[in-house]
Amino acid sequence: MKKLINAVDSILSESLQGLEAIHGDILALGDGGAFVRRKALTPGKVALISGGGSGHEPLHAGFVGVGMLDAACPGQVFTSPTPDQMLAAVNAVGTAAGSLFIVKNYEGDVMNFEMAAEMAATPVATIITDDDVAVPKSTWSTGRRGVAGTLIVEKMVGAAAEQGRELGALKSLGEEVNRRTRSMGVALSSCTVPAAGKPTFTLAEDEMEMGVGIHGEPGRRRVKLASADAIAEEMMGAILDDLSVTSGTPCLLLVNGFGGTPAMELYLMAHAAKRVMAGRGLALARGLVGSYVTSLDMAGCSLTVTALDDSLTALWDAPVHTAALRWG
Amino acid sequence: MKKLINAVDSILSESLQGLEAIHGDILALGDGGAFVRRKALTPGKVALISGGGSGHEPLHAGFVGVGMLDAACPGQVFTSPTPDQMLAAVNAVGTAAGSLFIVKNYEGDVMNFEMAAEMAATPVATIITDDDVAVPKSTWSTGRRGVAGTLIVEKMVGAAAEQGRELGALKSLGEEVNRRTRSMGVALSSCTVPAAGKPTFTLAEDEMEMGVGIHGEPGRRRVKLASADAIAEEMMGAILDDLSVTSGTPCLLLVNGFGGTPAMELYLMAHAAKRVMAGRGLALARGLVGSYVTSLDMAGCSLTVTALDDSLTALWDAPVHTAALRWG
Numbered sequence: 001m002k003k004l005i006n007a008v009d010s011i012l013s014e015s016l017q018g019l020e021a022i023h024g025d026i027l028a029l030g031d032g033g034a035f036v037r038r039k040a041l042t043p044g045k046v047a048l049i050s051g052g053g054s055g056h057e058p059l060h061a062g063f064v065g066v067g068m069l070d071a072a073c074p075g076q077v078f079t080s081p082t083p084d085q086m087l088a089a090v091n092a093v094g095t096a097a098g099s100l101f102i103v104k105n106y107e108g109d110v111m112n113f114e115m116a117a118e119m120a121a122t123p124v125a126t127i128i129t130d131d132d133v134a135v136p137k138s139t140w141s142t143g144r145r146g147v148a149g150t151l152i153v154e155k156m157v158g159a160a161a162e163q164g165r166e167l168g169a170l171k172s173l174g175e176e177v178n179r180r181t182r183s184m185g186v187a188l189s190s191c192t193v194p195a196a197g198k199p200t201f202t203l204a205e206d207e208m209e210m211g212v213g214i215h216g217e218p219g220r221r222r223v224k225l226a227s228a229d230a231i232a233e234e235m236m237g238a239i240l241d242d243l244s245v246t247s248g249t250p251c252l253l254l255v256n257g258f259g260g261t262p263a264m265e266l267y268l269m270a271h272a273a274k275r276v277m278a279g280r281g282l283a284l285a286r287g288l289v290g291s292y293v294t295s296l297d298m299a300g301c302s303l304t305v306t307a308l309d310d311s312l313t314a315l316w317d318a319p320v321h322t323a324a325l326r327w328g
Numbered sequence: 329m330k331k332l333i334n335a336v337d338s339i340l341s342e343s344l345q346g347l348e349a350i351h352g353d354i355l356a357l358g359d360g361g362a363f364v365r366r367k368a369l370t371p372g373k374v375a376l377i378s379g380g381g382s383g384h385e386p387l388h389a390g391f392v393g394v395g396m397l398d399a400a401c402p403g404q405v406f407t408s409p410t411p412d413q414m415l416a417a418v419n420a421v422g423t424a425a426g427s428l429f430i431v432k433n434y435e436g437d438v439m440n441f442e443m444a445a446e447m448a449a450t451p452v453a454t455i456i457t458d459d460d461v462a463v464p465k466s467t468w469s470t471g472r473r474g475v476a477g478t479l480i481v482e483k484m485v486g487a488a489a490e491q492g493r494e495l496g497a498l499k500s501l502g503e504e505v506n507r508r509t510r511s512m513g514v515a516l517s518s519c520t521v522p523a524a525g526k527p528t529f530t531l532a533e534d535e536m537e538m539g540v541g542i543h544g545e546p547g548r549r550r551v552k553l554a555s556a557d558a559i560a561e562e563m564m565g566a567i568l569d570d571l572s573v574t575s576g577t578p579c580l581l582l583v584n585g586f587g588g589t590p591a592m593e594l595y596l597m598a599h600a601a602k603r604v605m606a607g608r609g610l611a612l613a614r615g616l617v618g619s620y621v622t623s624l625d626m627a628g629c630s631l632t633v634t635a636l637d638d639s640l641t642a643l644w645d646a647p648v649h650t651a652a653l654r655w656g
Contacts, residue, residue: 004593018595022615057591188330259590263385265332267346287350
C-alpha cells in the first residue's frame with residue numbers, strides 16, 4: 001500500500017487537522033474531530049448536517065460553509081459515523097428552527113442518523129439520497145446507493161436554507177432534487193482501504209468495473225476497457241433512460257473523479273457526456289468537473305445529471321463559500 | 329494503459345472542448361484550441377499569457393480568467409507549445425500596454441516563448457519560474473525546474489495586472505514572487521504518457537522518488553517509502569533551508585497533488601508540513617491544498633512555500649475567477 005500517511009489509525013484525525021489548518025477561516029473541528037462545523041453560524045437558520053464514512057473527500061467536510069452545510073460528521077474510512085457524532089453536531093449547530101440530516105443511502109448511515117434524530121432535543125428531518133442507477137441494491141444498501149448526486153442536494157438545499165426556508169420545505173426540496181438526479185460510475189482501478197492494506201478488488205490490465213459504487217462495491221458487470229465515448233454513452237444512457245427527461249430540459253452535468261483520475265481525463269469525459277446529451281436534445285445548462293465525491297485513490301469517474309428548472313438553477317448559482325466549492 | 333480517452337491523438341483537443349463546454353462563461357478556445365483565452369478582456373490591461381506542455385491540468389488553462397491569466401497556450405502532453413500559438417494569443421489578447429509571458433524553466437518552453445516574443449508586434453516581457461529546489465538542473469532544464477510555484481506567480485501577478493500596473497513593474501513583481509518561492513515533490517508512482525502507453529519510470533512497491541519533476545524526471549534519489557511526517561520533514565527542510573526565511577515570516581503553503589493522490593492524503597500532508605513550519609517559527613498565513621499542477625496520473629505531491637509580506641498577501645487574497653481557482 002502506497003499512501004502519504006503516518007499510521008493507519010491516525011489518517012482521519014491528521015487529515016481533519018490539515019483541513020482546519022488550511023480553512024480555519026471557514027470551518028472548525030468540534031469535539032476533537034467528531035464533527036466539522038462552520039466557523040460562524042447564522043442564528044435561526046435551519047442547520048444542514050451531513051456525514052458518512054471518510055475516504056470520499058471533499059464530501060462532506062469540504063462542503064461545510066456558507067451556502068451549503070453547517071456541519072459534517074466524518075466516520076472512519078468507509079464506516080458510518082456514530083449517532084453521538086451527529087448528536088454532538090446538532091447540539092453545536094442546530095437551532096430551534098431544526099436540523100436537516102442529509103444521508104447517503106447505506107444501511108449503517110441511515111440507522112445511525114436515525115438514532116441521532118430520535119435522541120435530539122430540537123426538531124430533526126432527514127433526506128436520504130439514492131441517485132445511483134447502476135444497481136437496484138448493493139453491498140451496504142437496501143435500494144439504490146447515494147453517490148455524487150448528494151453534492152447537488154447539499155448545494156441546492158444549502159442555498160435554500162440561507163434564504164430562511166423552513167425545515168419541512170427544505171426536506172421537500174431535497175427530496176425533489178434527489179428525484180431529479182441520477183448518477184452512474186466506472187472504475188479503472190480499485191481503491192485501497194488503509195486498514196486492509198490491499199486493493200478492495202482486482203481488475204485486469206484491460207478491464208473496468210461498470211457501475212461501481214463509491215466504496216468499490218460491484219457494479220453491473222466487469223468488461224473490457226472501452227473508449228471514453230462508449231463509456232459515456234452507456235452511463236449517460238442508463239442515467240437519462242431512468243430520469244426520463246424530455247428533450248429541451250436544461251440539465252446540470254457533474255463529472256466526478258474518484259480520486260485517482262486527473263482533470264484532463266475528466267474534462268474529456270465532460271465533452272463525451274455533452275455529446276450524448278446533445279443527441280437527446282438536452283441542454284448542458286450548468287456543469288461541474290472535479291474530484292468531489294471520491295473513493296480514496298480509485299481511478300475512474302461518475303457522471304451525474306440533474307434535471308433543472310429556473311428555481312433549482314437559481315439555487316445552484318447562489319453563492320457558496322466552502323473549502324471545496326466556492327462561487328458567487 | 330488505462331485512461332478515460334478515445335484516442336491518443338485527440339486527448340488534448342477533446343479535453344479542451346470539455347473545458348470550454350463547462351466554463352464557457354469564463355473562457356473560450358482560440359484558433360481551434362491553439363490557445364485558451366478569457367471570454368471578456370479588460371481594455372488597456374497588460375495581458376498575462378502562459379502555457380506549456382499539457383498533462384499538468386488545471387495549469388495553465390484552468391487559471392485563465394479575471395485575476396489571473398488572459399490566455400494559456402497548451403502544447404501536446406509534456407511538449408512545449410509552438411511559437412505560433414503564443415503569437416496567436418498575443419494577437420488575440422495582447423494590448424498596447426504589452427503582454428507578459430509566464431514560462432516554466434524548460435528549454436523547449438523558454439526557446440519557443442522567446443521566439444514568439446521576438447515576432448510580436450506589441451511589447452512583450454517574460455518571467456521564467458524556477459522554484460524546484462530538488463535538483464540544480466534536470467532532463468529538460470538548464471538550471472532549476474519551474475513547477476507548482478508557477479501558480480503562485482500567476483495568481484499574484486494576475487492580481488497586480490488587474491490593478492493596472494505596467495509591464496515592467498509586473499515583470500519585477502513576478503521575479504520577486506519567484507525568488508520568494510520554493511517547491512519540492514515526491515512520487516509514489518509514475519505517470520503514463522498516453523503516446524508512450526507505459527509508465528515513464530518504475531518504482532518498486534516500497535519505493536518513492538524523492539524530488540521528482542512534474543514530467544516524471546528523476547529527483548534526488550529513489551528511496552524506501554517513508555511516513556508522511558518524514559517526507560514533509562525532508563521536503564520542507566530542503567525548501568526552507570534554500571529559502572532562508574527568518575522565524576516569524578508569514579508563509580503561503582501550497583500542497584499540490586500530482587493527479588493520482590486524493591484530497592485526504594493531501595490535507596494530511598498539509599498538517600505534516602505545518603508542523604515543520606511551526607518547528608522553525610514560521611506562521612502558516614495562507615494555504616492552498618489540491619491537485620493544481622499535475623503530472624497526468626502520477627501519485628504523489630509537491631510542497632511549495634512562498635515567503636509573504638503584506639503586499640503579496642493582499643495580491644494572493646485579491647478576487648480571482650477561473651475554472652480552477654475562485655475566491656473573493
